[in-house]
Amino acid sequence: MDDNQITYPFVIGHRGAAGYAPENTLASLELAYKLGVRFIEVDVMLTADNHAIIFHDHTLDRTTSLKGKVSHHNWSQLQGQDSGSWFHLDYANQGILHLKDLINFANEHPDLILNIELKPRLSNSIKTTSLAIQQLKKDVQNPERLILSSFDVLALKTAQMLWPKCYRALNLETRYPGWSTIAKNLKCKAIHIDQQQITSGFIQRCHRMNMAVRCFTVNDPSRARQLKAMQVDGLFTDKPADLFSHIF
Template identity: 30%
Template sequence: MTQANTTSTALPHWPYPRWVAHRGAGKLAPENTMAAFRLGAAHGYTMFECDAKLSFDGVPFLLHDATLQRTTNGKGTAGERDFGQLAQLDAGGWHSRAYAGEAVPSLEQLARYCIANGYFLNIEIKPTPGQEEETGRVVGALSARWWKDEAVPPFFSSFKPESLEGARATAPHIPRGLLLDTLTNGWLDTARQLECAAVVCNHALWNAENVAQVHAAGMRALSYTVNDAWAAQRLIDLGTDAIITDRVDRFSPELWRG
């Protein structure tokens, strides 16, 4: 397995690298497609972030939006289609002609790719509205099965506490992270109640005080989506633990170890 990032010995073991490729290769390839993950790997990344939701027939697949039109040639709510229908869509042509015909992958396809190559995975549970807990339960159960023989499981994250609860119910051993785009009252208590291993914030929210709070609670401090060198250096100087980026062409995991 690829060498991972280490930080303070006072914190629980964290087996994941510092640098995480957002949706595969950020904006350099069509997000959440296998082409994007292969491109991220070609730039030296060994950990990827992806978005997972459920098809109508209960198959976890990769898509960020609730609807299809931004990143495929389909229309309507993605979760209202069976996976067989979703797999027929063009998920690459919107990005560029070079990627026309890229398919919408299942989460299992990406899991097999990561396991075969020794890569790490951050699965953001991104449910269709109304399916928060169910999506967490299904993603948790299947991930526990797919990674059952692996030393390092995936890492779950979600903006939806119900999704993290669902994942905890079916895969309690797989670490979880609460995603935040604002620091609402009680955010740290919510992360504690969910027994999270990390808090994943919009990078601009981190400062020395809240990084110290998260670490004192035994959790890691992760950041999204970091595309500028000054922002990355600020986070490294603050002692945060992982950085999710679109700019796999700008940040070399080998050179930016921190």
């Protein structure tokens, strides 16, 4: 797996195009792609019966017609549930995606770079990562265009052991002590960090470590321009069309 050939686009569709369509749904992925986004981030977690699904919150309440914890539901209870009308009634037909659906989408769009953010719940980092990797290794046609990222260090450690060649990125909400040693030991190629944490010094430090810096979540075009001028390598955005039209 050689990613030296790959140019990573600056604009990254956050949960697809979460500002324009319900996050982490097929509609959101399709819209992002249609808008010209070629680098998309989604979140992955496990159901009670160990299906990897594309979902952000650990509870169903905000974005589906169901309530309660994702981890208390089997895939058969989640499959086909309305995951779109919370956003707009036009999207009532959008269901929760299985990791297999996401892989199919990626295989149908071979020019896409896919960032899978592993979101294990407490104490299932190893299981979440190994089951996701098992499926990804089996079915993804362009693994060199895949990035596995996580806030969860054990998830990334598991990814490093099970799939050392797959691109890893460490997610940071804050620049906690020891982050750089962790990223180095995990052989991460990038840091994905909250935009409020960014300084020029931090960017330079990551670049000296040969790590790219990408920031989440940037929807304001003037802030995007500012971060671009600071040499950030990528921006996760809910509103890719707004950034395309204002910064390029």
